[in-house]
Amino acid sequence: MPRPFTPKIITANDLLEGDVIYYTADNSWTREMSQAELIEDEAEAQLRLIEAEKDALRVVGIYLTDAKAGANGPEPTHFREDFRRTGPSNYRHGKQEAAANV
Amino acid sequence: MYKYNDFDTAFLEERNRQFRAQVERRIDGSLTEDEFKPLRLMNGLYLQLHAYMLRVAIPYGTLSANQMRQLALLAEKWDKGYGHFTTRQNIQYNWPKLKDVPDMLDALAEVNLHAIQTSGNTIRNVTADHFAGAAADEIEDPRPIAELIRQWSTDHPEFQFMGRKFKIAVSAGEKDRAVLKAHDLAVRIVRNDAGETGYQILVGGGLGRTPMIGKVLNDFVSQDDLLPYIESVVSVWNQHGRRDNKYKARIKITVHELGLDKIRELTEERFALVRPTFGGADLALFEEIKAHFANPAFRSGGTDAYEAAYQTDPVFRAWADTNLTAHKAANHSIVTISIKAHGQTPGDATAEQMRVMADLAEEYGYGELRISHEQNVILPHVHQNDLPAIHARLKEHGLATANIGLISDIIACPGMDYCALATARSIPVAQEIATRFDDLKLEHDVGHLQIKISGCINACGHHHVGHIGILGLDRAGVENYQITLGGDATETAAIGTRTGPGFAYDEIVPAVERIVLTYLDIRETEEETFLETYRRVGMDPFKAALYPASEKKVA
Numbered sequence A: 001m002p003r004p005f006t007p008k009i010i011t012a013n014d015l016l017e018g019d020v021i022y023y024t025a026d027n028s029w030t031r032e033m034s035q036a037e038l039i040e041d042e043a044e045a046q047l048r049l050i051e052a053e054k055d056a057l058r059v060v061g062i063y064l065t066d067a068k069a070g071a072n073g074p075e076p077t078h079f080r081e082d083f084r085r086t087g088p089s090n091y092r093h094g095k096q097e098a099a100a101n102v
Numbered sequence B: 001m002y003k004y005n006d007f008d009t010a011f012l013e014e015r016n017r018q019f020r021a022q023v024e025r026r027i028d029g030s031l032t033e034d035e036f037k038p039l040r041l042m043n044g045l046y047l048q049l050h051a052y053m054l055r056v057a058i059p060y061g062t063l064s065a066n067q068m069r070q071l072a073l074l075a076e077k078w079d080k081g082y083g084h085f086t087t088r089q090n091i092q093y094n095w096p097k098l099k100d101v102p103d104m105l106d107a108l109a110e111v112n113l114h115a116i117q118t119s120g121n122t123i124r125n126v127t128a129d130h131f132a133g134a135a136a137d138e139i140e141d142p143r144p145i146a147e148l149i150r151q152w153s154t155d156h157p158e159f160q161f162m163g164r165k166f167k168i169a170v171s172a173g174e175k176d177r178a179v180l181k182a183h184d185l186a187v188r189i190v191r192n193d194a195g196e197t198g199y200q201i202l203v204g205g206g207l208g209r210t211p212m213i214g215k216v217l218n219d220f221v222s223q224d225d226l227l228p229y230i231e232s233v234v235s236v237w238n239q240h241g242r243r244d245n246k247y248k249a250r251i252k253i254t255v256h257e258l259g260l261d262k263i264r265e266l267t268e269e270r271f272a273l274v275r276p277t278f279g280g281a282d283l284a285l286f287e288e289i290k291a292h293f294a295n296p297a298f299r300s301g302g303t304d305a306y307e308a309a310y311q312t313d314p315v316f317r318a319w320a321d322t323n324l325t326a327h328k329a330a331n332h333s334i335v336t337i338s339i340k341a342h343g344q345t346p347g348d349a350t351a352e353q354m355r356v357m358a359d360l361a362e363e364y365g366y367g368e369l370r371i372s373h374e375q376n377v378i379l380p381h382v383h384q385n386d387l388p389a390i391h392a393r394l395k396e397h398g399l400a401t402a403n404i405g406l407i408s409d410i411i412a413c414p415g416m417d418y419c420a421l422a423t424a425r426s427i428p429v430a431q432e433i434a435t436r437f438d439d440l441k442l443e444h445d446v447g448h449l450q451i452k453i454s455g456c457i458n459a460c461g462h463h464h465v466g467h468i469g470i471l472g473l474d475r476a477g478v479e480n481y482q483i484t485l486g487g488d489a490t491e492t493a494a495i496g497t498r499t500g501p502g503f504a505y506d507e508i509v510p511a512v513e514r515i516v517l518t519y520l521d522i523r524e525t526e527e528e529t530f531l532e533t534y535r536r537v538g539m540d541p542f543k544a545a546l547y548p549a550s551e552k553k554v555a
Helices: A042-055 A079-087 A095-101 B006-028 B033-042 B065-078 B098-109 B143-153 B223-240 B251-258 B260-277 B283-291 B306-314 B314-323 B350-362 B386-397 B428-438 B505-522 B532-535 B539-548 B548-554
Strands: A008-015 A020-023 A059-070 A071-078 B043-048 B052-057 B063-064 B084-085 B090-093 B168-171 B185-191 B199-201 B214-221 B324-326 B332-337 B349-352 B370-371 B376-384 B453-455 B468-475 B478-485
Touching: A008 A042, A008 B332, A008 B505, A020 B548, A042 A059, A071 A079, A079 B006, A079 B084, B006 B033, B006 B098, B033 B043, B043 B090, B052 B098, B065 B090, B065 B098, B065 B350, B065 B370, B084 B350, B098 B214, B143 B168, B143 B185, B143 B223, B185 B223, B214 B223, B214 B260, B223 B251, B223 B283, B260 B532, B306 B314, B306 B386, B306 B468, B314 B324, B314 B332, B314 B386, B314 B532, B332 B386, B349 B350, B350 B370, B350 B376, B350 B386, B376 B386, B428 B453, B468 B505, B478 B505, B505 B539, B532 B539, B539 B548
Parallel strands: B168 B185, B453 B468
Antiparallel strands: A008 A020, A008 A059, A059 A071, B043 B052, B052 B090, B063 B370, B084 B090, B084 B349, B185 B199, B199 B214, B324 B332, B332 B376, B370 B376, B468 B478
């Protein structure tokens, strides 16, 4: 039996910076997972993925990944996506560095 | 050290010019990612978890002071002020921007460095004994052979799109410091009974998902035959290696499936065809290359300053006892600089530290540095009277950690903090083990113990050949760490044995502690190393310490 569908977000890396980015409900890309569109329906997820892939010339490695609804928007369900949205654990580089500079 | 001739310089300029144009075409949308990816990988550019990563080759681990300074410049100008030295004698920059990479490659070319074939299914950076040219036990410097192989394999038309990557290592002594037996092909310089120098060829070693120890394919290949012989081996594998399954594509599987004898027979057949195509240009080139690696004129003079510091300064003495190795020249030592201060990321050096090491090499070390597969930096030739001054400078820059060969001298791959392939983190595990044993003040008591950590089954962290190996996996969405014991990366190479079920992230450091305390308990003498104890008593006492509850069940 196929596994029940779990909510998804669309993520990728920015072509120029290499930074982790997420697809939003208004067909743009954000650096914050919390701003991503949480897709609750399987067929809709495939359609949104096709829409996102239109940006393949400036966005690399687009894929759907599991997420769950949180108080401030989508949150990761797997530790890999948690690291992607945060940055490495040995230095405060990546997104956590940007956050510290705000 | 090898200096580029006009051909080398022109080749690299052209190659960089091509890649610059490719990057431009990717950015303006003329190239898709599918088209661009093989091109960027050919030039060492990966896309990792958080950013691009540029892997720069340090051929056979040798750097000049100027090259090291240029690596520092790249770290500062285009990265976040540091670089990561890897287990294959490369340096990785974790944060370059795509548009900057062509400038980085041009800056590298200024000092005869490149990122060619540091990725992709080609012959990768040729690695060598990091003590080459300095070790007391070597027959001759293995680096000219490594440079010859580098030149032959660079852009070799037959070997640009193979079934999988191919890694070569070169060494020249009884002791194996280059993990020869974990390479697709290894060259060991030997002498036959007639006193002639030649090459023993090993094949089929490799770690990863199916670890294998390399086997001797040929006991003695003469100097004249070396390159055609290697070309024949790679060619045979390129033809017979499996392309239906990437996990079975490396030569270790080909050797395993066809058998060593069959590989030898096919190699001989191929060699008969290949040998006549080598007209002697390779030998002329080899002679030319050799001249570049002549030893410097080693200084003479007494060692009174060294002796005095050794007697009076316990911190210097502790460092000298762990970080120095015997040199072939009188009154000289090989200095290993630990870039593994307790709690730091194994293999990382800041731009400032790189410059300090470059300065020291220039002032005291005949301008030479080496990078080891163990992720440390080496000053290969140092007069012993200069050691106290070097140590004092290293101390000022967090580079004087006295831990070479000890429990905190850990090999760790970047793991899930950076790597897109990783299934778990490695770096924080290494940091915590080092910090824990430093707090316990047990490190020097424990003695020689190599811990090697990989964050996935591909084994960049060499966990299979660690005395204690740690493999990070994803078990149902949670990091889980398997332990192996009894691995050995030297001439007595062995693959470690799994202890049993893995440990959660917050259980792995205590588990390692239990293993080490068990060793301290059961070793026969203080001189018996962890590996010797393990070989004497086997797995049982360590298993009992790791899994006390399950042992009760069995009892």
